[in-house]
Amino acid sequence: MIAYPLAIICHRLNNNAYNKVNAMNHPSPQLTFAGMVAQKHHFTLPLDYADPDGAQISIFAREISSPENSAKSLPFIVFFQGGPGFGAVRPAANGGWIKRALKEYRVLLLDQRGTGLSTPVNYACLSHLTSNEQSQYLSHFRADNIIRDAEAIRQQLTDNQKWTILGQSFGGFCVLKYLNDAPQGLAEAYITGGIPSLTRSADEVYQATYKRVLAKNHDFFTRFTDAQCLIKALANHIENNQVLLATGERLTVEMLQLLGINIGMEQGPESVYYLLEQALIDTPTGTQVNPLFLAHFCQLLDFNTNPIFALLHESIYCQQTRSNWAAHRVRQTYSEFNYSSDKPFLFTGEMVYPWFFEQFGNLKPLKQAAEDLAQKSDWPMLYNLETLANNQVPVSAAIYSEDMFVEMQYSLETAARVGNLKYWVTSEYEHNGIRMDGEHILDRLIAINRGEKLR
Structure with missing residues (x-):
């Protein structure tokens, strides 16, 4: 039996009758800064969804809205950042892709498990575990469980309403995993610099x-x-x-x-x-x-x-x-x-x-x-090719032809195998294009998804 860190033990789930995960959101008061209104959310979720009453971890998310829309019930767009292993962006101003998103969404910046203000992963937090226990613990930090976290949060935070997702780099892996595992929770999806191969090693x-x-x-x-x-x-x-x-x-x-x-x-x-x-x-x-x-x-x-x-x-x-x-x-x-x-x-x-x-x-x-x-050779399968081929969620993606981190031909292979996916190939940007010109990139992807005339 693994002796999990105290931070995890302190977040044990209190439900005994739920078949679904109770996210147990602990929101903070609203904060105002740099043309945005923010609210912090802390969710208590299972480390291992196969054992929902077992060890728990905390997942942090920051909700952002524009001042004029903060009282409105706008839909969410959730950002999955690159990595794995990095916390969500900490915006200092209303600019870039966030500026475009706030015109019609509330933005949710999710610190994926183990990152940012979520229950941390580092040598100090894992020092009391044996190496075998450490690897068992860490095996729960891939995209599959990141998406399980997101779905648990969606059901609690939105009263089970659909939301939109945006993935950058490794976040694109998370978007495809979301389409594969829980498309019923999605209204639209966007990918920048991160369409992975579905089958290649x-x-x-x-x-x-x-x-x-x-x-x-x-x-x-x-x-x-x-x-x-x-x-x-x-x-x-x-x-x-x-x-x-x-x-x-x-x-x-x-x-x-x-x-x-x-x-x-x-x-x-x-x-x-x-x-x-x-x-x-x-x-x-x-x-x-x-x-x-x-x-x-x-x-x-x-x-x-x-x-x-x-x-x-x-x-x-x-x-x-x-x-x-x-x-x-x-x-x-x-x-x-x-x-x-x-x-x-x-x-x-x-x-x-x-x-x-x-x-x-x-x-x-x-x-x-x-x-x-x-x-480790028993990693679970990530993608079901038939499920993705029959995808009904509108997806648009920016594929950067000169991307050093993502092979364009592999991205195009995947795009051809995912139903309802439209893409834009450009040599204008490097891998981190969304950081440099995010307002334009997201605006174009939204237009592509909705069949609107490109500006």
């Missing part, structure tokens, strides 16, 4: 995305002609000197390559280049790594603070199969990523590697749990 996914990462490397080093010299000088320095990050770990070349996750984003290449420009400084005692670089480097890589991504990223592709460190194995066929001083430096992308759990301080205590999850 993690190995196939990484075979495709490594090629996209190579293309983004070529673009980066072509644009910034001195970047290769800058990054090689830094790589050679840290290979020959012990350099400690602001978080205490030794900076390695493998870590340095991880900055490549940013070159697939809007404004990401610029951020990486400007960081490299100030990486090395001359001091009276010789060349050193700039402390400013070491601090900013940690801000661009969040594996220490968001462990779910490293622990479960590959499992989002698994259906009755194990991942077995797919990105690590596939990388062996791309030897150009194995750095040495006599060859060009290349960044990697969003790939997760087993050495994360040896080099990142907050991941080290979860090393065996990560290995157990990588070898």
Whole structure:
């Protein structure tokens, strides 16, 4: 029997007669800020829906409306963020896709289980469990249970009214899972930068995305002609000197390559280049790594603070199969990523590697749990092809042709297999397009879904 964290035990479900989950919402008073009215919601839900009276977790959601609409009974649009393992956006102003959404919806920003203000997942919260217990616990944090949480919340918060959903990146996986499992709860659905393959393995996914990462490397080093010299000088320095990050770990070349996750984003290449420009400084005692670089480097890589991504990223592709460190194995066929001083430096992308759990301080205590999850072969099926082929919920999706993280051909394969799905292919945006031009992107997707004339 697993001894679950105190935070979970304190949220045990109190019902004994319900066949459905009682979400037990604990709303807060309304808050007003930056042209929006917000209300916090805390829901107590089962860790394992197969055992609804067992251990409980808390799920946080922030409801946002415009001041002029705050007293109106507008329908909800629920946002599923990228990841897995990251909390929902914390809006500071009424702008972007939220501005467009608030014209006709109340927005619900859901902190997916284990993230944000929901019951957290980190080494400290799991430290009293054995590695086997940790992996069992973490196995409940995929898209299937995220959607079960959302459905339980919908039934309680809306009096069982349908709502609309929007998914970005991994959020697109959640949208398809929602269409697969609970379409009766949906009025419309939107996807940006995240239509996954319904059938392809993690190995196939990484075979495709490594090629996209190579293309983004070529673009980066072509644009910034001195970047290769800058990054090689830094790589050679840290290979020959012990350099400690602001978080205490030794900076390695493998870590340095991880900055490549940013070159697939809007404004990401610029951020990486400007960081490299100030990486090395001359001091009276010789060349050193700039402390400013070491601090900013940690801000661009969040594996220490968001462990779910490293622990479960590959499992989002698994259906009755194990991942077995797919990105690590596939990388062996791309030897150009194995750095040495006599060859060009290349960044990697969003790939997760087993050495994360040896080099990142907050991941080290979860090393065996990560290995157990990588070898887990009984992951439940995610998609029923017949169910999705017969989908009746209107769905529109933005597919970014130059997306480093999502293979366009796989997205098009899926689009052809999901009923009632319309899509817009564009080269105008990178993976995080919704952050950069969200008002326009959501407005266009709404028009596509409703058969309206595009503006």
